[in-house]
Amino acid sequence: MRLSWWKILCILLLLVISIAGFLGGVPAKPILNETIRNLYYHVPMWFGMMIFFIVSVVNSVKYLRSGKMKFDTLAVEYANTGILFGILGLTTGMIWANYTWGKPWSNDPKQIGAAIAILIYFAYLVLRNSMIDMDKRARIGAVYNIFAFAMLFPTIWIIPRLVESLHPGGMGNPALNTNDIDSRMRMLFWPVAVPAWTLLGVWITTLRVRLRLIEEKKLNHA
């Protein structure tokens, strides 16, 4: 079995983050204590989800411009992976919140935003499955994907900056603020955790795309 370089890199980064994430030094903070290690697992899920939804939308635009089914397959599979990462992010976040904020769900604006994002992409899948004709399904799915993306992302990027949140970094830029993360953790977070999980998502998606292409080929020959 030959693996391309980025898959090997992905495995290595995941190993590093799994070992160093649990054994590496972390700042001792009240309330957070050791749960701060969840930063390596919870936050990269959101980066992954955003990246995959953006890739999905780009593919939808490409589909509408060119009409090639390949882009439609890519769009739907990236949306699927995005949903998976969103659910994982929500779950890890709820477990984390249970220990730090006292309960898993506290109607934090970011929790609501994440839940809405997942609902919207479920609706995208339902819409696609409601149509049988392949071309029509692809075209209308692409239109909804673009529309939903354009409606959703301004709101989940802008609203959390306007209202109070339990998440850190509520004022200013919530995710990219360099001051609210310890330097030891930053060394692991940016070069290791984010690319590791994102590469894993890309890997999952390519496998699913290949599976789908084989299925289509089988259908065409049957």
Next chain:
Amino acid sequence: MLEFRQQYTFYGIVLYVASTIFVLYLAMGQPEDQVWNGLFWMIQLFVCVNAVAKSFLQESRGRLLYFYSIAGARDFILSKLLFNALLMALLSLVGWILFSLLLGNPVANGLRFMGVAIFGGLGLSLVFTFLSAIAARAQQNAALMAILGFPLIIPQLLLMMKLANTAFSQVILDSLSQIVLLLAGLDILVIALAIILFPFLWKD
């Protein structure tokens, strides 16, 4: 448009608003400010789904074909958006009048609330017009509208409620102008997207 040809549908919608609010009055009496506001926006949402969904879901295939032959896709969606926006603005007014008649009127700043209600109705109608175009292409399924639309509209609706809350008292909200700008930006975005994307739905 459909409502001019079949006027009973318009009166039907007005009656829908009236009877829903009446049922609400029987169930709730005269609720507190917060509840009042929440109920008002929920009614707005459901009226919008019912009124605007008609614009594509109830047009017959043959008539759509006829529109297709006499007008371009862009003109068609623009006229639909404009018509539904006006319709929804009117229905917002009707809704507000009925609400204040039956459920009491806790609004301190009437003019501001009216502005917010019409502005909100506008936003709702734009989003749902486009979604009804999508849903109409997918097997004319009205339930699909709710599935597609509700998650999309939640953020807007929450912001609207926040805005409307400012009309209940003299409390000043710092981020007021930011929210208004954001919502206006979203409305413009919806119109732009509708113009760009509708030709793809319109084909075949």
